[in-house]
Amino acid sequence: MSQESQKALPDALSRGASLKQLSLLNLWRSYCRHHVSSARDSLNRLLRQPLSSLMTCLVVAIALALPQVLSVAVSNIDQLGQSWQGRPSLSVYLHHNVKQPVAEKLLIELEQQESVAEGIYISPSEALQEFEAHSGFADVLGQLERNPLPPLLQLSLVEQLSLEQVQSLQANLQARPEVEQVDVDLQWLQRLQQILALGRTLIWLLSGLLALGVLLIVGNTIRLAIAARKDEILVTKTLGGTNAFVRRPFLYTGLWYGLLGGALALLLTELCLFALAGPVAKLAGSYGSDFLLMGISWFDAGFLLLASSVLGWLGAALAVGRHLAAIEPK
Amino acid sequence: MIQFLNVSKRYPGGFDALSNLSLNIDAGEMVFLTGHSGAGKSTLLKLIMLMERATRGQMVVGGQNLNKMPRRQIPFLRRQIGVVFQNHQLLFDRTVFDNVALPLMIAGFEPRDIGRRVRAALDKVGLLSKEKLNPVALSGGEQQRVGIARAVVNKPPLLLADEPTGNLDPELSAEIMKLLQQFNDVGVTVLIASHDLTLIERMGKRKLTLEGGQLVADVPGLGGEAA
Ligand SMILES: Nc1ncnc2c1ncn2[C@@H]1O[C@H](COP(=O)(O)OP(=O)(O)OP(=O)(O)O)[C@@H](O)[C@H]1O
Ligand SMILES: [Mg+2]
Numbered sequence: 001m002s003q004e005s006q007k008a009l010p011d012a013l014s015r016g017a018s019l020k021q022l023s024l025l026n027l028w029r030s031y032c033r034h035h036v037s038s039a040r041d042s043l044n045r046l047l048r049q050p051l052s053s054l055m056t057c058l059v060v061a062i063a064l065a066l067p068q069v070l071s072v073a074v075s076n077i078d079q080l081g082q083s084w085q086g087r088p089s090l091s092v093y094l095h096h097n098v099k100q101p102v103a104e105k106l107l108i109e110l111e112q113q114e115s116v117a118e119g120i121y122i123s124p125s126e127a128l129q130e131f132e133a134h135s136g137f138a139d140v141l142g143q144l145e146r147n148p149l150p151p152l153l154q155l156s157l158v159e160q161l162s163l164e165q166v167q168s169l170q171a172n173l174q175a176r177p178e179v180e181q182v183d184v185d186l187q188w189l190q191r192l193q194q195i196l197a198l199g200r201t202l203i204w205l206l207s208g209l210l211a212l213g214v215l216l217i218v219g220n221t222i223r224l225a226i227a228a229r230k231d232e233i234l235v236t237k238t239l240g241g242t243n244a245f246v247r248r249p250f251l252y253t254g255l256w257y258g259l260l261g262g263a264l265a266l267l268l269t270e271l272c273l274f275a276l277a278g279p280v281a282k283l284a285g286s287y288g289s290d291f292l293l294m295g296i297s298w299f300d301a302g303f304l305l306l307a308s309s310v311l312g313w314l315g316a317a318l319a320v321g322r323h324l325a326a327i328e329p330k
Numbered sequence: 331m332i333q334f335l336n337v338s339k340r341y342p343g344g345f346d347a348l349s350n351l352s353l354n355i356d357a358g359e360m361v362f363l364t365g366h367s368g369a370g371k372s373t374l375l376k377l378i379m380l381m382e383r384a385t386r387g388q389m390v391v392g393g394q395n396l397n398k399m400p401r402r403q404i405p406f407l408r409r410q411i412g413v414v415f416q417n418h419q420l421l422f423d424r425t426v427f428d429n430v431a432l433p434l435m436i437a438g439f440e441p442r443d444i445g446r447r448v449r450a451a452l453d454k455v456g457l458l459s460k461e462k463l464n465p466v467a468l469s470g471g472e473q474q475r476v477g478i479a480r481a482v483v484n485k486p487p488l489l490l491a492d493e494p495t496g497n498l499d500p501e502l503s504a505e506i507m508k509l510l511q512q513f514n515d516v517g518v519t520v521l522i523a524s525h526d527l528t529l530i531e532r533m534g535k536r537k538l539t540l541e542g543g544q545l546v547a548d549v550p551g552l553g554g555e556a557a
Contacts, residue, residue, distance in 0.1 A: 030438025235419050237377070239480075240409035241436045242402070329381050 006142055034248060042252040046260075053257075056221050060261025064308055065268040067207040068296070071317050072273065074199045077192070088166050090173070091183040091308050098178050106178060108154060115169055116263030119155040121216055133173055150180055162192060183323060190238040217258050222250050226323045238329040250320045257311020262305040269296055331357040331488060331519045332378060339389030339543075340372055347373040348543040351387070355521065357487070360514040360551075362530045363523040365540035371523035374489050374540070378521075379411055380404045392487065410436050412481030415495035420465040426452070426476050427461040433484045451483040452476075455509060471502035475509065482513055489513060491522040495529065502554050503529055
């Protein structure tokens with residue numbers, strides 16, 4: 001301690017004096033330095049206890065990977081549905097009393113329509129023969145007095161039709177006097193899409209719950225870290241550390257948990273996809289499809305990392321807000 | 331440097347630790363604060379650092395009115411006050427050097443400044459050779475000296491010490507007091523709470539005596555420097 005101390009004047013304590021000592025630029029630089037050192041130190045702390053850090057990161061990762069895997073699965077099933085839509089077709093059942101010439105005339109008329117690729121007429125007797133051949137009910141059917149089957153127009157539609165277009169065509173046909181009933185053999189696709197929509201909603205709900213879980217996990221871990229470093233916090237506050245200064249390392253710890261957890265989640269998701277790729281290719285092959293499992297896009301991966309970092313930071317901020325204020329030097 | 335006018339402190343339990351206390355300590359003074367256990371010595375020091383708020387009265391420290399000081403300014407007040415505790419409050423997860431560097435890191439000093447100042451402070455307390463050790467490896471007296479180095483590394487104009495020799499034998503106590511005296515010699519205002527009446531007498535400085543939260547005696551130092 002030398003000459004400088006002799007300048008101790010009554011007003012030497014004023015904030016102005018300390019601001020003069022550290023110019024604004026210096027303040028900014030020391031602020032940035034503390035960000036860097038907090039980030040580095042908190043990462044070092046995590047690495048110094050690799051096992052317990054890994055545990056926390058894994059829990060975060062599993063919570064994040066679960067909705068990720070499910071949403072990849074849904075996207076793939078959707079894709080599969082789209083590609084199997086292929087050629088939708090309509091079965092147009094006519095009234096019993098519609099005679100063959102009338103039916104054939106209707107068929108020709110329908111075939112003029114843009115959305116109809118081709119069609120065939122199946123008479124009640126043809127239908128019965130086919131039914132007898134395929135159903136194994138030949139004996140029973142043979143005993144019937146009257147053919148119960150209606151005349152049928154089987155229409156193949158062009159490929160690019162949307163579900164809505166198919167449905168409006170169905171409604172048009174249904175309105176005709178000759179037509180008894182129109183079945184779309186796309187109903188399974190319709191149902192699939194309803195199920196997928198439901199699935200997506202569930203994934204969002206699940207993601208929300210799991211995100212909350214991540215907040216709590218990180219928050220709890222930070223709470224323990226704060227408790228473990230209570231002495232250091234007390235001393236730092238006694239020596240003039242601001243709340244922001246004390247908070248910073250913990251916020252970075254949360255950020256690291258989030259980021260590392262997110263990266264692990266990506267790894268887990270990729271592992272799941274890798275494990276599934278073989279069986280899926282085999283299955284697709286058996287349906288004569290060259291379907292390939294879609295992975296995670298770069299955009300999705302980036303989004304996951306961003307979201308997980310934000311979650312980690314937030315979880316830490318919640319814990320720090322609740323527990324740090326309570327630690328004041330006494 | 332420190333002015334108290336009719337200051338009272340009542341703890342939440344309803345206990346009056348200080349009542350109607352007025353005192354004035356000038357810049358550059360070295361003052362001892364004594365009194366029985368529970369007299370309110372620590373409370374007085376805590377009020378100066380705003381670790382506790384006064385219930386009544388006016389307090390001015392270093393020209394700043396503490397009554398009106400908002401919470402967010404408290405850290406900046408504390409950076410201008412060095413404190414030495416009885417139990418030194420060192421951190422055992424880092425070296426002696428890092429302990430002493432802490433106030434400078436908090437205040438945002440440049441890394442190369444930090445090295446220079448920490449070594450100067452450690453040199454002053456005679457522990458430069460132990461900068462790389464963990465404080466656990468030091469004796470009680472050495473730990474207390476590290477605490478003093480940390481308190482002065484920032485060159486604060488005011489140094490507070492609460493029972494700085496509480497755990498030490500007479501010889502080490504005298505050594506610590508000599509060290510504090512050296513800082514006072516270069517202009518630092520020093521306020522020391524202590525039980526050790528023999529040592530206080532030997533130092534020949536101004537002595538304030540508290541009893542039941544009231545100032546009952548204010549004996550000027552031998553040099554006649556007290557107000
Ligand atoms: N946080 C607190 N809450 C309630 N009462 C307190 C608190 N801190 C101190 N006191 C009381 O205030 C009185 C003064 O305490 P203080 O610590 O200032 O005494 P002291 O003079 O430093 O004593 P010692 O020499 O034992 O350190 C004591 O009776 C103590 O019980
Ligand atoms: Mg005390």
